[in-house]
Amino acid sequence: MTINKLIVLSLAACTSLYSAGYKIPEQSLNAVALSAAYVANANGADAAYYNPANMVFSSSENELEMNLTYISLPKMDFNETEHSKAENFLIPTIHYILPSNLKDIKFGISFVAPGGLSKRWDTPIGKTFSKEFTLEILELNPSIAYKVNDNFSIGGGLRLIKTHGIVKSDGIAPLPSSTPGIVSKETGIVKIKRNMEGDDLSFGYNLALTYKVSNKTTLAATYRSNVNLNIEGNATLSAYTENKYLNKLNGPVNTSASVSIPLPAALNLAVSHTYNDLTVEAVYERTFWSTYKDLDFEYAKDIENPVLTGAFDDSKDKSWKDTNTYRIGLTYIASPKLTVMGAIGYDETPVPTETIGFELPDANAKIISTGFKYKLSKKSTFGIAYLLSVKDDKKVTMVNENKFTGEFSNSKVSLLTVGYNYKF
Numbered sequence: 001m002t003i004n005k006l007i008v009l010s011l012a013a014c015t016s017l018y019s020a021g022y023k024i025p026e027q028s029l030n031a032v033a034l035s036a037a038y039v040a041n042a043n044g045a046d047a048a049y050y051n052p053a054n055m056v057f058s059s060s061e062n063e064l065e066m067n068l069t070y071i072s073l074p075k076m077d078f079n080e081t082e083h084s085k086a087e088n089f090l091i092p093t094i095h096y097i098l099p100s101n102l103k104d105i106k107f108g109i110s111f112v113a114p115g116g117l118s119k120r121w122d123t124p125i126g127k128t129f130s131k132e133f134t135l136e137i138l139e140l141n142p143s144i145a146y147k148v149n150d151n152f153s154i155g156g157g158l159r160l161i162k163t164h165g166i167v168k169s170d171g172i173a174p175l176p177s178s179t180p181g182i183v184s185k186e187t188g189i190v191k192i193k194r195n196m197e198g199d200d201l202s203f204g205y206n207l208a209l210t211y212k213v214s215n216k217t218t219l220a221a222t223y224r225s226n227v228n229l230n231i232e233g234n235a236t237l238s239a240y241t242e243n244k245y246l247n248k249l250n251g252p253v254n255t256s257a258s259v260s261i262p263l264p265a266a267l268n269l270a271v272s273h274t275y276n277d278l279t280v281e282a283v284y285e286r287t288f289w290s291t292y293k294d295l296d297f298e299y300a301k302d303i304e305n306p307v308l309t310g311a312f313d314d315s316k317d318k319s320w321k322d323t324n325t326y327r328i329g330l331t332y333i334a335s336p337k338l339t340v341m342g343a344i345g346y347d348e349t350p351v352p353t354e355t356i357g358f359e360l361p362d363a364n365a366k367i368i369s370t371g372f373k374y375k376l377s378k379k380s381t382f383g384i385a386y387l388l389s390v391k392d393d394k395k396v397t398m399v400n401e402n403k404f405t406g407e408f409s410n411s412k413v414s415l416l417t418v419g420y421n422y423k424f
Contacts (some may be wrong), residue, residue: 022135022360023263023287025325026387027093028069029419033371033385035343037283037329039270040210040220044421045095048108051220052143052155053208055097055106059423065095067419076361079406104147113262114139114161128336134166134366137229137263141206151212159204161263163229173239173311190241190307196257198233204263216274226265226291232258234297237308253308255301258376262291276393277333285325289350292320318355327367337375344368356396361408363394371417379423387415 025036028046042050045065097108115137124344143157172189204227210220238252249328265288272281284286296315303313345367351360371385391411 001076007327013293023115023266024113025094025285025418026069026415027067027110027114027303028095029339029371029383029385029417029421030042032387032415033068033343033383034281034329034340034416035327035345035367035387036157036285037281037327037343037345039222039268039281039283040218041100041270041281041329041331042220042280045097045108046110048095048097048143048157048388049110049112049141050345051210051222052108052145052157052206053153053210053220055102055108055145056147056153056157057210057212057345058097060099062099063097063423064419065419067093067417069093069415069417072414072416074410074412076411078361080409096401106145106381108145108157110139110141110143112139112141113137113255114125136164138162145208153262155208155210157206157335159206159225159227159228160202161200161202161229163200163202163231165198165231165233166195169194169312173307187223190239191309192239192307193238193252194235194312195239196233196235196258198231198259200229202227202229202263206214207291218272220268220270222268222270224266225265226288228260229263230260232256237303237305237312237410239305239307241307253301253303253305255299257297257299258296259295261295262289264288264291274418278333279331281327281329283325283327283329285327287323287325287350289320290322292318293351308327316355319352320350321352321357323350339373339383340370341372342370347389353394353396356375356394356408361394361396363392363408365389366389373419374422381421383419383421385415385417385419387417389415390414 026032027049029046030046031038031050038238039051042054045063047054047058071089071091075083091113093113094111095108097106100106126216138161139162141157143155144157145153146151170193172208173192204225206222208220208222208226210218211217233256234254235254235257236254267286268283270281270283272279292313294317297313299313303309325345325347327343330341332340334340340382347365348365349364350364351362356362367387367389369385369387371383373381373383375381389412393407393409395407396405
């Protein structure tokens with residue numbers, strides 16, 4: 001199904017700016033500065049999202065963090081002849097931990113954007129697949145933590161996920177010579193378009209635990225459940241050709257449409273150790289992308305036009321694979337007021353070369369980040385963080401009636417985050 005198909009893919013492409021696939025791990029100032037190497041040592045209001053088990057080790061005050069992230073995606077290239085459009089976004093995130101009258105229990109809540117996509121092409125091949133793929137994924141994540149003893153705590157929360165997607169295509173497709181009613185001289189090119197929009201509301205959960213081996217070393221694990229995004233909306237599909245037979249079937253076809261794609265489960269294992277004023281954290285993440293096996297759209301109306309069926313209705317194989325991500329972060333307390341952070345990471349792509357597309361031209365990524373926090377007073381802290389993710393170039397063969405062979409290159413994304421933390 002086309003509308004949601006591209007929603008899914010746009011979802012994949014947008015998050016691809018930050019992380020392999022279409023999830024976005026950087027949802028706070030600390031996470032951007034540390035390339036999300038921020039699980040065992042999560043110690044601010046954003047612990048409500050990154051490791052709720054750590055909330056019970058924070059102060060007894062209310063703690064609020066507000067962030068604004070500017071995301072820049074420069075143009076990427078295909079064969080150095082086709083170029084995607086540059087993309088720029090502003091994404092706000094909020095984290096809040098509130099005290100509890102219950103002993104050893106704390107509550108938190110986060111508002112984040114854990115995934116998404118935006119990829120637009122205005123070149124002949126690119127816009128046929130993805131003139132616009134935009135996917136917004138927003139999450140409200142209430143959480144709770146319980147201190148079992150002074151060294152061990154557990155936590156968890158609910159995930160309320162709202163998704164909105166827009167998909168547009170405007171290009172050409174070959175007219176199959178096997179189409180009924182067609183004589184050889186009428187075989188040629190068909191102009192095709194699609195315009196789709198849809199929404200979804202889904203639920204999931206997250207779990208966390210923290211064990212303090214000593215006052216310097218901490219072990220932690222977190223798990224976010226898989227959430228199936230069942231996107232439903234409306235689609236308009238149309239085709240135009242001089243062929244007499246197809247003129248009867250061109251449409252446009254206006255119909256409701258739906259598609260289901262996963263926001264995959266993820267397991268994080270982390271260890272942090274403090275040497276005087278320096279804390280080092282290593283994080284291993286396993287993301288279970290293999291639940292994304294195919295992309296199959298369902299339309300309320302039968303699509304009689306064989307060209308539209310092949311382009312927008314036939315099930316598309318994805319066969320994504322589970323991936324590993326490795327992160328190392330450094331946090332240095334330079335003075336009572338100034339904290340400096342930095343990190344590196346390596347993120348595997350789940351997308352096989354055989355099923356890659358213009359909607360999500362993904363590849364393995366190398367990540368580097370830095371940032372600082374400065375105490376304005378005993379109650380408030382201000383900070384800035386920057387992250388750069390650079391994708392490997394990727395040679396591919398794309399199949400859509402015809403074969404397109406080439407190389408995607410110059411794929412990267414920059415994140416600049418400004419954050420403010422306040423205790424009261």
